[in-house]
Structure formats: structure tokens, C-alpha cells
Amino acid sequence: MQIGLVGMPGSGKTTLFNLLTENLQPTGRSGSDEIHTGSAVVPDSRIDFMTSIYKPRKTTYARIEFKDIPGARMDDSRARASRLLDEVRSADLLVQVLRVFNSSTAEAAFGAPQPYRDLTDYGTELLLADIDVLEKRIARLEEASKIREDDAAQISLFKRILETLENEQILNSVELSESEKQLLAGQSFLSEKPLFLVVNIDEEQLCSGDYPDRDKIVAYAAEKNIPLIEICAQVELEISLLLPEEQLAFMEDLGLKESGLGRLSRLAYESLGLVSFFTVGEDEVRAWTIRKEAIARQAAGKIHSDIERGFIRAELFNYDHLFQLGSTAKVREAGHFRLEGKDYPVRDGDIINFRFNV
DSSP, X not given: OXXXXXXXXXXXXXXXXXXXXXXXXOOOOTTOOOOEEEEEEXXXXXXXXXXXXXXXXXXXXOEEEEEEOOOOOTTOOHHHHHHHHHXXXXXXXXXXXXXXXXXXXXXXXXXXXXXXXXXXXXXXXHHHHHHHHHHHHHHHHHTSSSOOHHHHHHXXXXXXHHHHHHTTOOGGGSOOOHHHHHHTTTOOOGGGSOEEEEEEOOHHHHHHTOOTTHHHHHHHHHHHTOOEEEXXXXXXXXXXXXXXXXXXXXXXXXXXXSOHHHHHHHHHHHHHTEEEEEEOSSSEEEEEEEETTOXXXXXXXXXXXXXXXXXXXXXXXXXXXXXXXXXHHHHHHTTOOEEEOTTOBOOTTEEEEEEEOO
């Protein structure tokens, strides 16, 4: 899973990227074309608890990949704009970072924060990019010397979608038959990518609970069904550099119950329909990320293709029972161990031991 951090120059994307990935990339370089990539551990208290129970030699958390994509500029060349859009297109999920924090440096370079304008302008840019792609695809198909039946069907479908976008409606409002879904297979539209908002606030706004355009931003997010979280990226970055016990004290003073990374990763999992299963033992306690409702054989393939190929059965129980009872032995005594076949839909929190033979 790769999450693209997007937004206007000066919104604090790189500061947020550094916070999430424990990187030290320079900030404030609005003219930079460099795309930063890095990964972040997904905080999971279940892994912490199982590590205390099994005391493994190694603990492995799930990870999320992030990339910090430079903001578009008014004077962008066509080549730069196209390259940045390709980076946006390749992300599984987009996080639009909105600048609402007060900063004399940012204000000198970009003016006073106008987060609602930035929010709507970026949505329009994605819409226009999709319209441009569709118009070019339609023109290319119509200019062909011979239009096949499939091409004619695709032209008709593309025109329906184009009309929807031009009316500023979401793509999900277009009803598609199974054959039309197949025609769209492999097509990637920016305006239909999973998206949520990070409102980048400062410490004073964190304490007051208010910031410029707050009501309009919240209403827009609710209307468009876009998840929204508020993060004071600069302060959280400073806290992350402290000792663990000091971090907890500072977060409590600021009323922060969960880190920005924790909230962001939880939303990402929900938005993309992901869950975690676990493997445990003296060697390692490890989290594995899979699609919701993935079956046991597919989960086995996440560990190794040989396990998927030679799958026999899955021996499993759920983390909730381990947490309630405190040990594997008590879980077994209570009758919560189960044997499941290859088509079992894996649940979030399942602790699995795969039996296989190759």
C-alpha cells in the first residue's frame, strides 16, 4: 500500500512526511521536484500485547509506504505537471494536506492560509486531469481507421463518464454493467481515488479547536464523504524526537490520545478495506496486511507462495480471545482454537498457523 501526500506548496507535506516516516528531509523547498519516499510502522497495540505474551526474538509490525509529491505551481511546464500527475496516479490512496497553520515564513512565500480554496482547487485539478485524459482517449479511438465493436462500446462509455465529470459528479454515480466494468479494467481516474484530508494546524489552533475555514472544510468533507483528521505536524514531529516517556507526557498535555500516524494508518486501512492477521511464536510475532475477506489460502500466500501452493489447513484463533484469557493455553482450554480450510474468509485479528506440504 502506497499513500501519496498531495496538496499546495507550503502546506507542510514534507513535515508530515518526516513525522510519519521518521525522515529528515529538508522542508520549505517549494521549487523542488524531488519526490521523497519512505515507510512507516503501523502502530498496533495488539502486536505490543502479543510481544509481551510470547517474548519473541523479533517483532515485525505492518508497514505503510508514503511518498511526498511536490505541489503544483502556476508556472509548471507541461512535462513537470504530467510527471507529478503520474506520481499521484500510481498511489493507492491520496492524503491532501491543507495549510491552516500560521507561519510568517509560509505567509511570506504563499500568503495567508486559504484552506477551503486550496481544498476545492485541488479537487478541480484532479477532475480536469481526468477530463483531459478522457477527451484524448475518445479522440484517439474515433480517429482510428476502423472502429471495432469493443471500441464503439468504449467510446460510448467514455462519453457517459465525461459528461458525469463535466457536471462535477462523482464517477461512482455512473451505473455500470458487468461488460462496462470490464471495458474500464485498468483505467485509473484520479477523481475516484480514495482520498482523505489532513488539516495541518498549529499548536494554538490545536488548543482552541478552531482555525480558518473550519466550518466550510468540515461541511465539504461531510458532503463528499471524505474522512478528515487534524494534525499539528510540526509539534508532533518535535514530540517524536523526545524519549518515549517524555512523548506521552507532552501528548497528554496537548490532549492528544493518539499520534497522527496512528489515526492516519487506521483511516487508510478502513478506506482501502484492509485488515491484519498475525503469526506468533518464539521466533517472531508479525502482522500481515491483506484485503478484507481474503481467504485463508490467499493469506498464506502473503507469507510465502509455497505455503499457498501446498495449503492443507489453517489452525487459528482470534486476538480478542487471547487478550481476554491471557495465554494460548487458556484459549485452547476454552475451545477457541479452530481448523479452517482454504476458503475461510480471514478476519481482522486472526492468529494463524498454516499447515502445508510441497
